[in-house]
Amino acid sequence: MTKKAWIQERLDEGLVFLKGNVRGKCFIEYIPAEYAWVPIEADGYMYIDCLWVSGQFKGQGYSTLLLEECIRDSKAKAKKGLVILSSQKKRGFLSDPKYMKYKGFERADAAAPYFELLYLPFAQNADQPCFKKAVKTQNSLPEGFVLYYTDQCPFTAKYVPLLEKMAQERHAKLQTVHIRTKEDAQNAPSPFTTFSLFYNGELVTHEILSEKKFDKILADKGL
Structure with a gap:
């Protein structure tokens, strides 16, 4: 199955693929956490599969714009907050922990050897997401x-x-x-x-x- 076909199958589950108006990799992909392909407990949250802005667009504000649109959309859909997979330090294919924490994300849980589950709750009393026992x-x-x-x-x-x-x-x-x-x-x-x-x-x-x-x-x- 191609990536495009995989996304197509997820659309009915609420997956959103939002691309910046540029030529190159500049997009955010997110889905209700209940349908996310990750071993987490995060009912009511929106899970960010991928926030990817190519280096050529660094410093131009695209990451902030994409994240802000995800927040706006998730709040409109009455979500508890956002969840994203990260790590103790910056690693390939995982969100940059320094950037996400700068944007207000907090550590919800950790898993060996270096994974971190970060979340941005929209309310102070929101449940804290966690990894499943399988991890x-x-x-x-x-x-x-x-x-x-x-x-x-x-x-x-x-x-x-x-x-x-x-x-x-x-x-x-x-x-x-x-x-x-x-x-x-x-x-x-x-x-x-x-x-x-x-x-x-x-x-x-x-x-x-x-x-x-x-x-x-x-x-x-x-x-």
Whole structure:
């Protein structure tokens, strides 16, 4: 399934894809948290899947404009607030914690090894979101490499088959789990369901791997 098809299937669930009026990556994507493909408890909130403003537009206020529109729309839909996945320090494919906290977001919960769930409540008495228990029990995963991924990012369709081929050639045990429903995503062992690679029950990376990067990981494991 393509990214475009994935989005199309989510529209009836309330997903909004809002793009800046520029040529390049400048958009925000959000959905009611009950339908988000992440293992969180955040009923009544709006979950931001992605807030991406390309470096060429840095400092021009696009992130603020997109976030403000998301806030306005979410309040109009009587949401309790916003939720977004971040980390202890800035990492690829996750929201920048420094920027989000500057915009008023607070830490609601944390998960190993570095994930943080940030939220922006619209009222002081709003429930505090949290990660589901599945995220805290990663040690139940099988031995070897286990890769969880969805169709939410267009790069997974390209790289997952390449990683499978590499693992086979190197005689490395790799199990791939293609998450196809929100129910499975909401019970996944990693907060970042788009792409998460585990080895012997521990998260190796959530960043989508090229062949070169996976080769280094295999070498580090003696494979």
